Amino acid sequence: MGRKLGDLAEISQGFAVQSSVKPDPNGNVRMVRPSNGSDQLVINWKDVVRTNVASRKTLHYLEDGDVLFFAIGREHPAYLIEKVPEGPPAIAHQHFILIRAHADWLDPGFLALVLNSESAQAVFRERASGASGKVVNQRVLKDFEVPCLSLPEQLQWVQRWRQRCAEIGALRAEVEMIASRFRGDFEVEFGGR
Incomplete structure (x- = not known):
C-alpha cells in the first residue's frame, strides 16, 4: 500500500518563462531546463545556463x-537534484514540477526511481492531458501513490541504481x-592515401 505524494511532499510549478531562456554569464540565477537532465537521472550542472530573472513571484530555489x-x-522523466553548485541559486524551468519531500x-x-519506473510512467501517460502536448498536472502528481518501503530498503534500491549507472558508464567507455x-x-593504415 502506498501514500499519496501530495501528503509527503511540497509540489510546485517551475518558473514561468515568457520566451526562450536568454543566457547571461552574469545572470542572477541558474535556469535548469529539460535538456540538463542526464540518463543517470541527475542534472548535468556544467550545461546549466545563467540568466536574469526579475520576478515579483516567490522563487523556489533548488536544493x-x-x-x-x-x-x-x-515521456516524463524525474531528476534528482544533487551537488547544487556554489554561486547564483538555481531554479527550475516551467516545464518542470518541483517536488520537495518532507x-x-x-x-x-x-x-x-519510482517516478521513472515503467509502471509510473504508464500512469503519467494515461493521465496526461492537453490537445497539443501531453501535460501531467500537479494534481496527478499529488494523487500518485508512493510505495511505503523502509528507508534502508529504499537506500538499497538507490545504491543498486548507482551501481547500474556506473557499470553502464564503464561499458560505454x-x-x-x-x-x-x-x-x-x-587511419594509420589507410589514411592520407
Whole structure:
C-alpha cells in the first residue's frame, strides 16, 4: 500500500518563462531546463545556463534532495537534484514540477526511481492531458501513490541504481575505446592515401 505524494511532499510549478531562456554569464540565477537532465537521472550542472530573472513571484530555489519532474511530452522523466553548485541559486524551468519531500522516511533518490519506473510512467501517460502536448498536472502528481518501503530498503534500491549507472558508464567507455582504437588503426593504415 502506498501514500499519496501530495501528503509527503511540497509540489510546485517551475518558473514561468515568457520566451526562450536568454543566457547571461552574469545572470542572477541558474535556469535548469529539460535538456540538463542526464540518463543517470541527475542534472548535468556544467550545461546549466545563467540568466536574469526579475520576478515579483516567490522563487523556489533548488536544493539537494529536490526532484524535478518533466511535465510536458510523451515521456516524463524525474531528476534528482544533487551537488547544487556554489554561486547564483538555481531554479527550475516551467516545464518542470518541483517536488520537495518532507516525509522523513522518504529518500528523494528512491522517489526519483519510482517516478521513472515503467509502471509510473504508464500512469503519467494515461493521465496526461492537453490537445497539443501531453501535460501531467500537479494534481496527478499529488494523487500518485508512493510505495511505503523502509528507508534502508529504499537506500538499497538507490545504491543498486548507482551501481547500474556506473557499470553502464564503464561499458560505454570500453565500447568507445574499442571504436576509437579501430578508427586510429584504420587511419594509420589507410589514411592520407
